[in-house]
Amino acid sequence: xxxxxxxxxxxxxxxxxxxxxxxxxxxxxxxxxxxxxxxxxxxxxxxxxxxxxxxxxxxxxxxxxxxxxxxxxxxxxxxxxxxxxxxxxxxxxxxxxxxxxxxxxxxxxxxxxxxxxxxxxxxxxxxxxxxxxxxxxxxxxxxxxxxxxxxxxxxxxxxxxxxxxxxxxxxxxxxxxxxxxxxxxxxxxxxxxxxxxxxxxxxxxxxxxxxxxxxxxxxxxxxxxxxxxxxxxxxxxxxxxxxxxxxxxxxxxxxxxxxxxxxxxxxxxxxxxxxxxxxxxxxxxxxxxxxxxxxxxxxxxxxxxxxxxxxxxxxxxxxxxxxxxxxxxxxxxxxxxxxxxxxxxxxxxxxxxxxxxxxxxxxxxxxxxxxxxxxxxxxxxxxxxxxxxxxxxxxxxxxxxxxxxxxxxxxxxxxxxxxxxxxxxxxxxxxxxxxxxxxxxxxxxxxxxxxxxxxxxxxxxxxxxxxxxxxxxxxxxxxxxxxxxxxxxxxxxxxxxxxxxxxxxxxxxxxxxxxxxxxxxxxxxxxxxxxxxxxxxxxxxxxxxxxxxxxxxxxxxxxxxxxxxxxxxxxxxxxxxxxxxxxxxxxxxxxxxxxxxxxxxxxxxxxxxxxxxxxxxxxxxxxxxxxxxxxxxxxxxxxxxxxxxxxxxxxxxxxxxxxx
Numbered sequence: 338x339x340x341x342x343x344x345x346x347x348x349x350x351x352x353x354x355x356x357x358x359x360x361x362x363x364x365x366x367x368x369x370x371x372x373x374x375x376x377x378x379x380x381x382x383x384x385x386x387x388x389x390x391x392x393x394x395x396x397x398x399x400x401x402x403x404x405x406x407x408x409x410x411x412x413x414x415x416x417x418x419x420x421x422x423x424x425x426x427x428x429x430x431x432x433x434x435x436x437x438x439x440x441x442x443x444x445x446x447x448x449x450x451x452x453x454x455x456x457x458x459x460x461x462x463x464x465x466x467x468x469x470x471x472x473x474x475x476x477x478x479x480x481x482x483x484x485x486x487x488x489x490x491x492x493x494x495x496x497x498x499x500x501x502x503x504x505x506x507x508x509x510x511x512x513x514x515x516x517x518x519x520x521x522x523x524x525x526x527x528x529x530x531x532x533x534x535x536x537x538x539x540x541x542x543x544x545x546x547x548x549x550x551x552x553x554x555x556x557x558x559x560x561x562x563x564x565x566x567x568x569x570x571x572x573x574x575x576x577x578x579x580x581x582x583x584x585x586x587x588x589x590x591x592x593x594x595x596x597x598x599x600x601x602x603x604x605x606x607x608x609x610x611x612x613x614x615x616x617x618x619x620x621x622x623x624x625x626x627x628x629x630x631x632x633x634x635x636x637x638x639x640x641x642x643x644x645x646x647x648x649x650x651x652x653x654x655x656x657x658x659x660x661x662x663x664x665x666x667x668x669x670x671x672x673x674x675x676x677x678x679x680x681x682x683x684x685x686x687x688x689x690x691x692x693x694x695x696x697x698x699x700x701x702x703x704x705x706x707x708x709x710x711x712x713x714x715x716x717x718x719x720x721x722x723x724x725x726x727x728x729x730x731x732x733x734x735x736x737x738x739x740x741x742x743x744x745x746x747x748x749x750x751x752x753x754x755x756x757x758x759x760x761x762x763x764x765x766x767x768x769x770x771x772x773x774x775x776x777x778x779x780x781x782x783x784x785x786x787x788x789x790x791x792x793x794x795x796x797x798x799x800x801x802x803x804x805x806x807x808x809x810x811x812x813x814x815x816x817x818x819x820x821x822x823x824x825x826x827x828x829x830x831x832x833x834x835x836x837x838x839x840x841x842x843x844x845x846x847x848x849x850x851x852x853x854x855x856x857x858x859x860x861x862x863x864x865x866x867x868x869x870x871x872x873x874x875x876x877x878x879x880x881x882x883x884x885x886x887x888x889x890x891x892x893x894x895x896x897x898x899x900x901x902x903x904x905x906x907x908x909x910x911x912x913x914x915x916x917x918x919x920x921x922x923x924x925x926x927x928x929x930x931x932x933x934x935x936x937x938x939x940x941x942x943x944x945x946x947x948x949x950x951x952x953x954x955x956x957x958x959x960x961x962x963x964x965x966x967x968x969x970x971x972x973x974x975x976x977x978x979x980x981x982x983x984x985x986x987x988x989x990x991x992x993x994x995x996x997x
Contacts, residue, residue, distance in 0.1 A: 341400040344417050347384040347427060348466035350377040351434075355459035362452025370452040374459040375438040381462065382435050385427035392424040393837075397846055399472050399536065410531065418472035418535060422678065422847035425838075426469040426610055429682050430603050433689045434462045436819040437598040440693050443815035444594055444700065454494060458598060461487040465603050469610060474523045474533040477611065481519065481575065484604045485512050491595040492588045501590040508584035515574015515581050522567030529560060539617040539849075546621050565618055565625035569632075572608025576662050579636045583921050585659060589651040593696030596651055597689040605658065606681045609665045613674040617849040626670050627757040633666025634762035639919060641772035645779065646915045649706050650695045653780045657732060658688060660769060667762045668747045671754035672855035675844040679835070680743035687731035687740055687827035690820060694725040697816050698784060701809040702791065708783045715785040717809040722785050724820040729781050731827045733774040733884055736875035739831030742868065744770070746839065746861060748880060753857035770880040774887025782895045832868045840865050 354377035362370040401416040417423075437458060445454050464487055468480025493505030523533065529545060530538045548560040572578070577585040585605065589596055599605070612619060612629070619625055640659035647653040661684050668677035699706055701718050715722035731740040748770075751763045791809065811817070837843055840862055852859065865871065875881055893899040917923055971982065 340398075340419075341402070341417070343384060344388065344400065344419060344470070345402065347381040347388070347431070348463050348470065350380045351459045351466070352463040353377065355456045355463060358452055358459065359456035362456060367446070367451055370455045371438070371442045374455045375435070375442075377459060378431060378435045378438050378462055381466065382428070382431035385424065385431045388419060389421075389424040389428050392419065392421045393843070397421070405475070411527070413475050413533065414473060415476055416472045417470045419470070420847045421843050422610075422614065423470055425678065425682065427466065429685045430462065430465050430469065433603060433685055433823075434458070434465075434598060436689065436693070436823055437594045440597075440696070440816055440819040441592075441594045443813045444696055445592060448592075450494060454491075454592065454594075457487055457491050457494070458595065461491070461599065461604070465607070468607055472535055474526060474535070474538075478519065478523060481571070481607065481611075482516070484599070484607060485509070485516070485575070488512075488588070488595075488599050488604055491599060492591040494591055494595070498590065500587075504584075504587040504590040508588050511581055511584040512574045515571045518567045518569075518574075519571025522564050522571065525560070525564050525567065535614070542617055542621060559622060559624065561618060561621040562624040565615075565622045566628055568615065568618075569608075569612065569625060569629055572611055572666075573632065574608075575611075576605050576608030576666065577636075577659055578608075578632050578662065578666055579639065580921055582636060582640065582659055583918065583925060586652055586655045586918075589649070589655050593651065593692060593699060596655070597692035597696075603685070605662060606665070606685070609662070609669065609677055609681050612669045613678050613848060616672075616674045619669075620672065620849055620851045620855075623756065623854075626672065628670075630667055630670025630751075630754075630756060630762045631758040633663045633668075633670055634758070634765040635663070636660070637663025637667065637769045638765040638772070641769045641776070643915055643918065644776035645772060646912060647776070648709055650698060650708050650711075650780065650784065651692070651706060653708070653776055654688070654691050654695055657691075657773065657776065660773065661688070661732075664744060664747050664766060664769070667751055667766060670762070671751050671756055671759055671857060672850050673747065673750040673858045674848045674850070675839055676743070676746045676750055676858065678844070679831075679838050680747060682834075682838075683731070683739040683743045683827075683831050686823055686830060687728045687738075690724060690728040690823035690827050691732065693816075693823065694721050694728060694820055697721040697812040697820065698725075700812050700816070703809075705791070708780060710791050711784045712787040712790040713785070714809055718811045720811060720817045720820065724817075724824045725785065726781065727824045728827050729777045733777050733887070734770060734875075734880060735884070736881065737832060737872040739827055739829065741875055742831035742835045742871065745871070745875060745878070745880065746835075749861050750857045753860045754855070755857070756855070767880055767883065771883040771887040774884040775891050778888045778891035779895060782891065787895065832872070835868050835871075 351374070354374045358370045358374055397420040399416060399418050401414050404412060404414050406413040438455070441454065441458065445451055448454065461484060464480050464483030466480075468477060468484065471477045471480060489505045489509045491505075492508055493501050495501045526538055527533055529548070530541050532538060532541075542561075545560055549557040550560050550563055551557045570581075574581045588599075619629075637660050640656050640663060644653050644656035644660065647656060661680070665677045665680050665684070668674070668680065697718065698711070698714060698721060701714065701721065702711060705711075727738075731738040734741045734744045748763065748766050751759055751766060754762075850858070890899070914920070971978075
């Protein structure tokens with residue numbers, strides 16, 4: 338079997354399974370639906386492992402599946418770019434997807450849309466793999482829109498809920514705003530480079546490095562600054578960066594498995610992957626990199642603060658995702674692309690673990706998601722408790738856990754960066770460590786420790802004590818096994834892979850860095866000894882002490898040693914700002930959306946109906962009709978009338994057209 342056929346198995350096996358389950362899933366037992374889709378994703382995972390194995394031993398290459406379109410001098414193809422970056426992303430996507438498929442068997446077993454859900458998540462896996470395996474912008478855009486479409490379907494999976502419909506529409510519209518930027522960037526690339534093939538564009542980039550584009554009058558901007566900022570706007574929508582972040586917290590209306598699959602581990606990291614893949618272009622624009630750095634740092638700190646006040650267990654983790662995406666974005670901005678991918682990988686494992694563990698808690702709590710109604714759950718759910726604890730320790734950056742290595746490297750590379758905005762980004766990331774520890778510890782303590790608040794609430798509604806059906810319970814093995822399997826890389830993957838992925842030359846053929854300008858990451862590489870010594874040194878750093886401070890503050894507040902005056906003006910004002918998400922939703926819904934609706938109505942009523950329909954479309958027909966109505970008066974049927982008209986016509990002909 339040729340290599341291209343082996344690589345093709347990864348995306349097309351889940352696609353075939355999705356089609357079969359979507360068409361015939363309801364006609365067979367549930368085993369058909371989950372068995373076929375899970376087996377297909379498992380097969381894709383083994384192909385991904387094989388791909389990572391051969392690329393780590395020096396293999397790389399491009400393969401063309403078929404030519405999609407040829408017009409003029411343009412040729413559009415579908416194919417794969419296989420290198421270390423592609424292989425690593427394939428492993429992350431397929432492993433997390435496989436865990437979610439297994440987990441879903443237990444989580445969704447009583448849902449009437451069981452087969453439909455498996456068809457959707459398998460289709461998502463196909464679209465995401467097509468995105469990360471693409472070797473051209475056309476296929477990238479196809480995968481990009483594919484994951485957006487499936488995200489829309491999954492967020493609104495429970496379409497009977499008005500909140501779910503509102504959330505999926507919001508996600509769809511906000512992502513379309515970002516996609517406009519992506520599409521414009523791709524259009525500029527096609528115009529200036531004459532191709533959408535990655536290698537062709539990268540090869541011609543140096544020749545256009547000094548190219549300027551005049552926007553208004555004499556005002557010009559760098560071609561690459563414009564292209565890269567437009568492409569990053571697309572990444573801002575998909576990877577939920579301020580101000581295009583507003584869709585992700587609301588997307589928690591979907592079932593918990595898709596929160597792990599789409600909004601923690603894979604889809605939201607598509608923007609991070611895209612910028613890393615296009616590093617040869619972004620390295621040619623300092624302006625774009627500074628823009629990326631500032632946006633990422635702002636997202637990291639503001640979304641981390643938002644997580645502190647959330648009471649829905651899934652929304653706390655959702656805002657954590659937003660904050661961690663900010664860390665990855667900063668790494669991209671300071672040209673530490675490999676570090677961003679490294680954090681993408683570690684984050685995928687521990688964030689998927691946290692979401693799935695949260696889903697297990699929701700099952701055990703009889704679908705109550707309010708952490709204020711929980712407490713001492715570890716007594717009843719020991720596996721969920723220990724796996725959630727491990728995921729939380731990785732998230733807050735505890736030394737020797739996976740999240741520590743990736744976050745620490747991001748903070749250090751930002752510290753040594755000379756790019757504009759890096760100083761601001763460094764301090765935002767450092768302070769973000771405190772808030773990450775604060776909301777993570779608060780969540781953990783309120784759910785798994787303290788008094789059993791759920792018992793008090795239930796006893797108020799009964800006089801006969803609690804029945805066994807009202808007591809929290811541990812989830813079934815089909816739910817807990819994925820938690821255990823995700824907990825393992827959440828703990829060790831950073832320790833065992835940092836030497837290979839970051840200190841070695843793993844990404845040397847996939848990622849381009851202008852070493853003459855961006856030396857910050859090379860400084861970190863020069864000072865790195867080994868992961869063990871790095872872990873020991875982590876106990877002496879400023880982020881570690883801020884992490885301890887966040888844990889301490891959360892514990893003191895939870896234990897009532899610190900009483901916050903919720904009636905004070907400052908507290909009320911701060912909570913008002915945070916509860917309204919800094920006003921982004923208010924701005925979007927009350928002003929931007931309102932005026933866009935007015936503008937749309939104006940275009941519809943005044944331009945479309947009154948101008949286009951009335952004059953341009955119906956106008957000629959109306960004119961001909963009226964002319965015909967007038968001309969029919971000349972058709973009297975009398976011969977002498979026709980003779981008179983002929984004489985007048987002959988006279989006019991001889992007068993104006995015949996020269997004697």
